[in-house]
Amino acid sequence: MTEQQTAASSTSYMHKALDRPEPTSQGSIPVTVIEPRSGWRLIDWKELHEYRDLFRFLVWREIRVRYAQSAVGIGWAVIQPVCSMLVFTIIFGRLANISSDGVPYAVFNLSALVLWTYFSNALIDGVNCLIGNANMLSKIYFPRMLMPMSAVAARLVDFCIGLVILAVLMAWYRIVPTWYTILLPLLVVVMVLTASGLSMWLSALAVQYRDVKHAMNFVVQLLMYAAPVVYPASLIPERYQLLYALNPMVGVIEGFRSALLGTRAMPWDFLAVGAASALAIACLGMLYFRRRERLFADVA
């Protein structure tokens, strides 16, 4: 095919596997064509599947290395949310006396914090993953999408440990989870989708414009106040509630709390808006990442 054909984005859309090895009539020898591509590209699921071993190793390496040579080790995954919870309980729970929807403030806060700690850490790791692995980017070929994906996946381990601590706290306060707890995996999926989508978009930007990395460090802290982590969603005035729910973490956190602690009725409206928003963020993030992929080795 000529260069004119491939430059047109519609054709490159149809020939989406332009640079992916595919079997030819010569008896399944993979043929790879390398040329400058422009336009939007779909995600190459086949390639991602081929590289699943590498994905597993990248995740394992993240986890293994994060707490290397540390005495407390993975215990740090617990200390972060628990300490934040203690501080918030004192400030917002006691001193400011924010409502906590009928359950003790500590549990109210920790349940949201476990989710939020995952989200904020995954986001920061995701944004930095390309910059931090610049040497791998410039020396080997692998589907670049594996990097932010592995960063987001690696934090799930910390999340699971956080859940255990939450269970302990719930047992202390003698709170029994409702039947809606089976929806938990769905909520986690929405959260992971949002984290992935945002990581992909931001890491692709951060590789070229390091300002993004610097901004993320504090924006993430501020973002916490855009989600019902320290206050309940009921604090937001009625007419802004759906707008507020555009932040997928709103639906996830309130749904989580409703399912585990029974603080309120299951917020289906929040969840619907949040899920749609998460899906949009994920798709746009991945597409943007694919579009910028070709630059990474040059600008990292």
Next chain:
Amino acid sequence: MSAIITVENISKAYLIGMKAEVPDTLMSAATKWIKSPLRNFRNLRRMNTFDHDGETEDIIWAVKDVSFEVQQGEAVGIIGRNGAGKSTILKILSRITEPTGGRAVIRGRISSLLEVGTGFHPDLTGRENIYMNGTILGMTKREIDRKFDEIVDFSGVEKFLDTPIKRYSSGMQVRLAFSVAAHLEPEILIIDEVLAVGDAEFQKKCLGKMEDVASHGRTVLFVSHQLGAIQRLCTRSIVMREGHRSFDGITTEAIDLYLSSHSQTKDINGWTSLISVPRRGSGEAKFVGYQCTPVGCPDVHHLYSDEPVEINLLLRSEATREVASLGVTFYDRVGTKLVNADTVSLGKSLRLRQGENAISVRIEKLHLNPGNYNIGFWLANGLHTFDHIEIGGTVEVIDRETRGLGRRPVGDGTVTCSFSVIELTNQMQDPGLPTADKESSHACVLPSRQEAQ
């Protein structure tokens, strides 16, 4: 049979940093500082060289319109000066970076070795890093499991396998990295300069492994500055020069072309000046310049192993005199004297006129293996030294062509010798001697080889 790699007019542009204007007034410094985010943003945007096509000052074409083809089973070398674009081509073929223009088609799976130890993490142990690195290079976990023992054996770090590799010496790290890479079974192998690591013994092992890979019918694309290695592995070579492909053909010719365009700075007519080199001696007569070429090839500035060499010397003497000893010496890089051609051993003395003298020394056969050597000069009358230069310059010796049908083993030593193998009948076989292998099955007296180091 279509080519396994086809490269058509590949080009790659990079942005380089341009010198910033230095403001000279306070006002301009202040406005420059205020406007800097905008300017920086624009510069960062320009790092994306795909979106603009210009020939502006800050765009450099690392590779421009390079085309070639590689057939199945060929071992092709790519040589050139630093910055010629060799590594960029490899990066493009490995899909690490996208070309700015042009097209390449690859039929088969490529394994690239652009660096040893990619993906190595200092906090992980040797064992974990083997898996990590192997997976990065494209092996499946099962494959690594299968070859694990071989890999550990080749690297020689068995005792330290469970220690974090930040505790390894740099040599051990490199050996581990290379041994993982050496056990790849790729269809197409792309190697960039990775043999320039490790001690001499390890380099020997690596070269051996590479030859193994190349001889099994695999296609190899090899970039290196070690011309000896290129010569052994590659039948065909491409010379890159400032982003362009300047030659594509037989390795020996390619090396000749590369070396002749890249030789040390010479005076006009190819003479190397000896006026300002460190020397000892009275200076009443001294060497002014030299020229060292193979006999019959006055334009070639490197020498061929085991072939006649002509060394033309320019001397300046303050008065007419007789000189008993004029010597040309070849030293290895460490300073060991290897070859000494001294007129004193010919029993004749040289007569020097006042002023400039031209003398030619002809060495019938230079018994030196390929490598880099220092050349030194000596002028004396018995105990009185007129001029003694230890390092007048460097000389590169290469093989003119591979000898006979065989290939020379690695780590041959410095000095060559001519030898042959004698076949003897079975009756004379001494049961005490080790049995020979199939190739020299009847010889029980193995030829002796002199190896001087």
